[in-house]
Amino acid sequence: MTAAYLGRRNPVVKLAAGLVVAAAALAAGDPVTPAVLLAGCLLALPLTGLSAATLAKRTVVLLVGALSIGVANALFGSPGGWQVGGALALRVVAVALPGVLMLSTTDPTDLADSLVQQLRAPARFAYGALAALRLLPLLTTEWHTIGLARRARGVAANGNPVVAARLFGGRVFTLLVGAIRRASRIAAAMDARGFDARQARTYARRQTIGLADLLLLLLAILLASAATGGSLALGTWRLFTSA
Structure with a gap:
């Protein structure tokens, strides 16, 4: 490509x-x-x-x-x-x-490099958005894993739309909690690597x-x-x- x-x-x-x-x-x-x-x-x-x-x-x-x-x-x-x-x-x-x-x-x-270099976007915003994009496939995998775990425990709607709506809400909440925890760990790791630094940054890939x-x-x-x-x-x- x-x-x-x-x-x-x-x-x-x-x-x-x-x-x-x-x-x-x-x-x-x-x-x-x-x-x-x-x-x-x-x-x-x-x-x-x-x-x-x-x-x-x-x-x-x-x-x-x-x-x-x-x-x-x-x-x-x-x-x-x-x-x-x-x-x-x-x-x-x-x-x-x-x-x-x-x-x-x-x-x-x-895209993140170009936003920072050509449009002078804040590095913290650009690379934070990049990290979020990189995590999207993991959310899909985690959603599937949550479904398999619930099925293994016998949690199912059995054709009841009210139960299905309640289970869907619980599944979304579980995914949200996991995403927040992962985002907190990534934010701490990025800060530890200097993404929160105020001084000028150098670029490994020049756009x-x-x-x-x-x-x-x-x-x-x-x-x-x-x-x-x-x-x-x-x-x-x-x-x-x-x-």
């Missing part, structure tokens, strides 16, 4: 490029603008190193949510029916897809912005401009608040 074009780009520049595309989709209330933006993102898929199947797996929840929003607005929303619903569904996907592509091609450590990174940002601006300009030329563009 890192060998792909987007995988080698500066994380902050990728974040800016994604925000440009998302802002163009967010402002438009017509179906043409998000459709063009989505087409541009899909054409850039080979640059990410992701396969179409992998992208589909990572966006299935997004697609289902966008479809639900579109259908609900088409059936029960404002006048405009399926045209308005379809525009909203496309808009939701066009806003979120750049972020999916950016995160899928960015190492969290590189730079080169011409290829600026080209990516330029391509994102051109895509957003082409989508908005094409919609204006067709006479379909309108501000989302007036849609």
Whole structure:
């Protein structure tokens, strides 16, 4: 993944490029603008190193949510029916897809380093967020382990929705307590390693912005401009608040 074009780009520049595309989709209330933006993102898929199947797996929840929003607005929303619903569904996907592509091609450590070096974000915040991201897979594993432990003790809802809700709440509380304890230990360990120090820090991995990174940002601006300009030329563009 890192060998792909987007995988080698500066994380902050990728974040800016994604925000440009998302802002163009967010402002438009017509179906043409998000459709063009989505087409541009899909054409850039080979640059990410992701396969179409992998992208589909990572966006299935997004697609289902966008479809639900579109259908609900088409059936029960404002006048405009399926045209308005379809525009909203496309808009939701066009806003979120750049972020999916950016995160899928960015190492969290590189993102934290770039936030500190390019955006001058506080090191304590950036690397604390990095530690939290690294712990997310552990929460999934721990959730599964809690379920197996309860099943081994014979704790089950047996089809009773009230009992199922109570057991779910207890499982969430157990996971929360474990997460707080782990976070406290990690915070103490990070402070012991100097992450709370006030003096200037040195960097093991230097993040730079080169011409290829600026080209990516330029391509994102051109895509957003082409989508908005094409919609204006067709006479379909309108501000989302007036849609």
